[in-house]
Amino acid sequence: MIDLIKSFMKSFSVSSGENDFAGLIESYVAPYADSVTRDPVGNLIVFRKGADSTKKLMTASHMDEIGFIVTAVEDNGMIRVSNIGGVDPVASSFTPVVFAGGTKGVLVIEDGTSNADISNKKLFVDIGAESASKAKRRVHVGELAACAPSFVKLSANRYASKAFDDKIGCAVNAYACINAKTPAYDTYFVFTVQEEVGCRGSKPASFSVAPDYSIALDVTSAVYTGNPDKLTVKLGEGAAIKIKDNSVVCSPILVERLKDLAESNGIKYQYEILPYGGTDTSQMQLAGSGSCAGCISIPTRYVHSPVETVDLRDVKACADLLIAFIEQGA
């Protein structure tokens, strides 16, 4: 599992630029799949035939990460960027970034901006260019950028990195695809695009798959100091079974089933009620005439920062719980 995670965390996959990461995931899961397809918008759909083909399960983790897009090259060679997805400019600034084309730079905030005025409208990248013409040879308007990979081991079980959201969910999804024995139902392991810009890729994927049951794998905010948002999830307390977030109330049938599976298989779990945020769960719930939708969340501190922090024991619990559902069904 940790090797899979390490490999995933090096990949660049800002929304609409998920192609390379899709290729990487495919290289891991293809040997275990009955079929692998990329849909018209870039979702990676990995199919494994189940014991009962009258029902379909869709699992979804999103490949895309938040990041930046070049909006202009300034006269002095500085690159003006805007955010893609919910970037926290305080959390992300004065850090190294990389562009899709390989150019390196540092993300800074417009000169003279007071702390109170920091916003995503004030973001620039310094790529070391001495003029606009030199800068334009290295990046173009519309090019994507992301915080540079920053994977670090903090303790025996805990790791920090940018973009665990949702590469860690992809690791859980891929791990389950590789390790689950015969699935109970025909199972579609889907790695989605454009989640960070409005849960978008999962919509056409859900339309194509038309699942009966669906489970998203995504990160959820875990408590660190204090708890002003009244979060329910703690790091190290196991897989988080989502009850609701701002986009979805999960199917109580699935919540109950995931709880029973956790208990009968000795998997540590906790419940998640997130007062904000949205996940692909909401789109899958609306697939066709509707599906029974739930979400297994990976507890994560500092979501949408370059130092998102997870506990490997939670990650494994999420994978074990997902595998239990895939093998034993509803």
Added chain:
Amino acid sequence: MDRLYDIIGNLTAVPGVSGYEHLAFERMTEYLSSLSLFDEIGTSPVGSIYAIMRCGKKGAPLLLLDAHLDTVGFVVTEICEGGFLRVAPLGGIAPKILPAAKVNVYGKKTISCIFGSKPPHLQEKGESEKKAEVSDMFIDTGYSADSLKEIVSVGTPAGFPPDTERLLGNMIVGSGFDDRLCGAAFLRALLMLDKNELNIDIAFQFSGLEETTGHKGATTTAFRLAPYKAVVSDVTQAFVPGAPKWREGVRAGGGAVICYSPKTSRRFTDKAVQTAEREGIKYQLSASPGRTGTNAGDITVTKGGIPVVQISVPLKNMHTMSEVVDLSDAFEASKLFAALIKVESGEVLL
């Protein structure tokens, strides 16, 4: 370019205020038929017209070209004493441009009217400081209330009169360029092609309800047509004094605007850029970080997913009676659409 100007004139002449696109169906269908391009023309219950150009080859995939049919406008909310009408806006219209503007009311017959408002001389102290609202304005029809009621009712649409003119050089001015102009650019592109040489079918979609209710016309017709890819074209803001400096990159006269966005297909967008480069078509790049503000994002996630590229035409004075465009930008867009269609067609093996 003269042919393009002629098409723009024909398309903008047909009223089609957002939500009332059906009023344009008959004349628009007639005009589309007159071009002798299309094998099939249809309309949707959600305000769209579509026209399909078939290459005649079995199993040809369908490429969608989307521009929106609807324009911003107004809807009558009240018929007042003295032949005045109160209206609500359909789409985003700045109230400050309205006093003394010409407006057509599309009742049982079309009547030419003028927007009025309480003159400064009659305003109470402090009233001029208040932010103007469309509901503060009225339309002066010249009719008596009684005879007006025979022509107009609550719910009757109104809009800026079509009035397209050439200005200096290639600049043109008119109303409803958003987005009839892009529709014209698509049609001009199709006139550059010989459909018998293509390996793909082309659906031109003039979609309804873009300005008011979140792209419902585009997604429903795209759902019905189920294209394998789509090109979406809409107008975009050209740089003007006072606009944020980072928008300097998109200028009237700078060519077609190819837009990168996290909600459209990056690969298809790259292909449009490469095509423009190869064919020597004048283009400029823009980036939409969040909303595209067009049909492009919603068509992308229709049905099982549709790769979309957004190609825009820069425009000044958007949503006014005097929208200004450099015709050469629209013509470059036409050339790019035609070139891109050929590239797509060339990749299809039948």
